[in-house]
């Protein structure tokens with residue numbers, strides 16, 4: 419293939435990007451997105467604060483715009499994210515306990531129902547584990563509703579959209595020797611053993627000099643896949659430039675290709691200037707929409 423998604427498709431995988439609704443009228447942005455990518459994630463528009471700004475009042479207009487653009491251009495869509503400690507609407511940030519549990523489950527049900535049949539995979543729960551060596555769950559208002567909040571969210575999502583793959587998504591779960599990675603792996607193993615509906619693990623894959631692509635990345639992906647779930651690289655970006663960045667990008671791509679159940683890679687934005695990272699150049703296209711060395715290195719290994 420001569421584009422990222424065409425080349426990935428030849429390998430039975432997808433190559434995707436995050437899109438922001440506010441840039442859909444930028445023709446350089448949409449031209450690249452249409453040409454290179456086959457899987458679209460809404461960068462912010464399907465999150466809890468966007469979709470339920472007031473309790474029980476749902477707003478799908480921005481999310482629908484992303485979805486309609488994607489479907490209209492023949493793309494698939496990853497849903498992101500149904501339940502998360504961050505980017506909660508203000509009313510939810512104030513909630514705790516049983517009231518919050520019910521509100522969270524209602525949110526999962528309503529949003530997954532709205533998009534039923536249109537989503538390839540949902541990030542049902544995002545970032546629920548602590549960083550560092552504890553391997554513990556992150557302390558959040560959702561976690562304080564009870565340790566079973568994650569499985570409750572997955573069951574609600576399955577009931578609402580039985581055909582979407584249901585993913586647990588997190589960052590810093592790339593290095594197999596880290597406690598956070600092992601803790602997420604143990605949760606997924608537990609879910610599989612008890613029949614909690616989970617189909618995939620999303621590795622966000624935000625890399626930088628302090629958090630480089632680990633040498634054991636392929637091993638990590640394989641260990642998750644060995645649990646009987648798909649793995650997806652869901653938010654890839656790598657700080658840096660030139661050949662060092664290019665090598666890391668091709669390494670991530672090769673690690674995914676080496677794992678049969680690694681179904682695809684999504685980069686977290688189109689051009690460097692679209693990145694959520696305030697500074698730096700972590701993506702595959704420069705601010706003028708030109709292909710970087712990192713782009714070529716990915717395409718060459720696909």
Ligand code: XIL
Nearest residue numbers: 461462498499544589622653693694
């Ligand atoms: C980021 C978006 O890119 C920003 O526009 C927003 O201000 C904050 O969230 N992990 C995730 C993504 O799961 O949703 C985050 O996206 C980046 C980190």
